[in-house]
Amino acid sequence: MARRPERYSILYEGDFGLSALAGELSTTDHSPDETVSLHLAGEIAALAEGEGAVELGVDVRCLLDSPLADDDVRTVWLAATQGRFDPAQCESGVRGWLRRLAEHLPEPESERAADQGWSVRPTIDEEELRTAVATEIRTSAGALGRRVADSGHVAPPSGALAESLEAVVRQGDGDLGLRFLLGMLKAYDVPVGKDQYDRLMALGTALGFPGPLVYDGLNVLWPPIDPARRDASGDFGFSALTWWFEGAWQEDTARERVRRAAAADDSAQTPGSAAALLLTDTQRLLGSSLPSRTIETLWLSATARGYNIDRIGTDARDWLRLIGSLCEERLKEASPCYRHTAPPTRTGPREAVLGLVRETAPLLRDVSISPHWEPIPGPAALAAVEEVAAHVDADLGFRMLLRLLRVVSPSLTEEQYGRFHELGRRFGYGDAHVTEVLDL
Known part of the structure; x- marks a missing residue:
């Protein structure tokens, strides 16, 4: 499905959508299960006076409508939640859990009022975005893989995380893939060089992300x-x-x-x-x-x-x-x-x-x-x-x-x-x- 252009920085101060849900699941005091995930999804959907439901719905359907293998979605989700929530353990499996989420979210046809100006953010061609995000995944693949393995939270086979994350970008959605990457870089304290940081900020700007979504909590190797x-x-x-x-x-x-x-x-x-x-x-x-x-x-x-x-x-x-x-x-x-x-x-x-x-x-x-x-x-x-x-x-x-x-x-x-x-x-x-x- 196609993602509508948005000026996210008008609506949000930080992360949103599925990547924000992953972050909440990784830090919640509760023992995350399907019920907890649905409850937290409701909180994410309520962001920006309920506008958060739109982005969350788009993210969920980007994965549901894609040809992505369930194993790729599971690998990315385990890493994004630091191993705290495994959708494969839900009774209906990975896609069943995504469908449960989608049931409570607006359909893609739900349009915001045209006079709000949310559809005038700078745009970037989707294929250009996919290629740029895939490049950043490969740049961080080695360090991210080591940090994930050393964390003890989840240990995917060598290279599997970067490959699965790139699959999300190539077959699902570049916007969501970038937010997943940023969340993982922060969660596992992966060092990011200044040149890469500048590229990530440029991508965030092109997508209309609020600045803190990119830089808050990122371990930048400043000159x-x-x-x-x-x-x-x-x-x-x-x-x-x-x-x-x-x-x-x-x-x-x-x-x-x-x-x-x-x-x-x-x-x-x-x-x-x-x-x-x-x-x-x-x-x-x-x-x-x-x-x-x-x-x-x-x-x-x-x-x-x-x-x-x-x-x-x-x-x-x-x-x-x-x-x-x-x-x-x-x-x-x-x-x-x-x-x-x-x-x-x-x-x-x-x-x-x-x-x-x-x-x-x-x-x-x-x-x-x-x-x-x-x-x-x-x-x-x-x-x-x-x-x-x-x-x-x-x-x-x-x-x-x-x-x-x-x-x-x-x-x-x-x-x-x-x-x-x-x-x-x-x-x-x-x-x-x-x-x-x-x-x-």
């Missing part, structure tokens, strides 16, 4: 923290911190907000990377020849006066020192052995950044930031950004220019928009970086 890497999909460093202070952020203290920003690693980043990138920008500003007044203007304009260090009497460099110390605290927690070394400053694209600064100057000529309370003239804000690009770091200068444009929201031509994207690519920014800032 060392490196502030020269550009793994994040969006903004980072000092420019990203200003976003945390824009608008109504007063639910916590300034110190706590910096801590949160320093710990806000992108799902593609080695834990601690957000703090290392913020520390790099902070140290560069601290060690620069920029007057404190210029740094103050930079901060106030990029936050739209969200945190008025001038009104509370905090010197801009003192504020930077506090930010730096909080980043160091986070780094000690995330990677105690890490010793921070800033990468070389980016000077190559400096003229390109300064060119964009000059090009956008007319757009800010008559603009005031925070116009109703101690306004900051647009030209003064842009001059502070220009000083950063010219005398501190072109990368940071470009990111601060993007932030300033986010605050003032000028109208950009398609040609100008394209030049910002091109320069973002030169700096190695993630796909969403320029888009999330400029797409207002």
